[in-house]
Amino acid sequence: MTPHTPGARPEWSRNPAVVALGGGHGLSxxxxxxxxxxDRLTAVVTVADDGGSSGRLRDELDVLPPGDLRMALAALCDDSEWGRTWSALLQHRFSSSGDLDHHAMGNLLIVALWELLGDTVEGLDWVGRLLGARGRVLPMSSVPLVVEADVRRGPHEAPLETIVGQSRVALTDGRIEQLRLVPAxxxxxxxxxxxxxxxxxxxxxxxxxxxxxxxxxxxxxxxxxxxxxxxxxxxxxxxxxxxxxxxxxxxxxxxxxxxxxxxxxxxxxxxxxxxxxxxxxxxxxxxxxxxxxxxxxxxxxxxxxxxxxxxxxxxxxxxxxxxxxxxx
Incomplete structure (x- = not known):
């Protein structure tokens, strides 16, 4: 990488096209x-979440888990009253004794648009326009995924244990030796x-x-x-x-x-x-x-x-x- 020198700043550096990869709070x-x-910003987001509101919607409706996508969209809202309000609405979770308990409003909005439009990317783009999001949010895969990890607990000679599911992998207390996706x-x-x-x-x-x-x-x-x-x-x-x-x-x-x-x-x-x-x-x-x-x-x-x-x-x-x- 060439060190910066006055007058040598590339034209794109004033508004670079940036792709950020990840999920959850880190990507946010x-x-x-x-x-x-x-404002030439694209978030490419994991679609392997299997817990909470996302996991429930994924299982019930056979859709991509929307939670990490929702968090990325909320992070792209600006600091205006419009941006702060819509960001808060996306992140709002219901609290009830019924089926809506702990569902995130943004997850429901995203999945509703997917059903209405029949297109995952178009649905996310519509949410982005509604929010005035400063950038675009895309899934890393067009199908929901399962994360598997081979985990070793204890010394190097200890046997490997396979952990299945993003929520379980994220919380494992063993050392991850190998990571896989299903489908591969x-x-x-x-x-x-x-x-x-x-x-x-x-x-x-x-x-x-x-x-x-x-x-x-x-x-x-x-x-x-x-x-x-x-x-x-x-x-x-x-x-x-x-x-x-x-x-x-x-x-x-x-x-x-x-x-x-x-x-x-x-x-x-x-x-x-x-x-x-x-x-x-x-x-x-x-x-x-x-x-x-x-x-x-x-x-x-x-x-x-x-x-x-x-x-x-x-x-x-x-x-x-x-x-x-x-x-x-």
């Missing part, structure tokens, strides 16, 4: 930052593949590393596009790995897991918060082995929680996109 964090710097060769969303091929930058993470981020690399057409695109690739590391599927994993372990599941994928930049890095030199070496340079920036909120600050993260992405990779 990156989208909340990226929408502050570009799912069709990608064509529009998502094209967005990756047309992008200036692709952002992977933060988020549930295995069940929301790495699963994108297991959809063959999408994985091929991620390898073939002329876009540069930025990996955003998590702020903590205290519980669930990444409990005890270091920042270096996260990159090694990415390399294991996509050994040929070249990365241009790795973005990390200093508070989440145990070995800066080791992480820089791990990034370099994938072709990337390490960017260390404080992107955590100032309230002590393991949550990203949208403005700080946006500033960090701006440095990444402009090639300003020195420590600040």
């Amino acid at each position: 964090a990156s989208l909340s930052a990226l929408r502050l710097m570009s 060769d799912p069709p990608a969303c064509d529009e998502a593949v094209q967005a990756v091929l047309d992008a200036d930058w692709v952002v992977l993470g933060p988020g549930s590393w295995y069940s929301s981020v790495l699963v994108h690399l297991l959809v063959p057409e999408l994985a091929h596009a991620l390898h073939a695109t002329t876009a540069r690739r930025c990996v955003t590391l998590n702020l903590s790995a205290d519980t669930g599927e990444t409990a005890g994993l270091t920042a270096i372990d996260h990159l090694e897991a990415l390399h294991k599941h996509a050994p040929g994928l070249r990365v241009d930049a790795v973005l990390a918060d200093p508070s989440a890095v145990e070995d800066v030199a080791g992480l820089a070496d791990a990034a370099a082995s994938m072709g990337a340079r390490l960017l260390m920036r404080q992107v955590r909120r100032g309230d002590g929680t393991a949550r990203h600050d949208a403005l700080r993260l946006a500033a960090a992405y701006r440095d990444v996109f402009d090639g300003v990779l020195g420590d600040v």
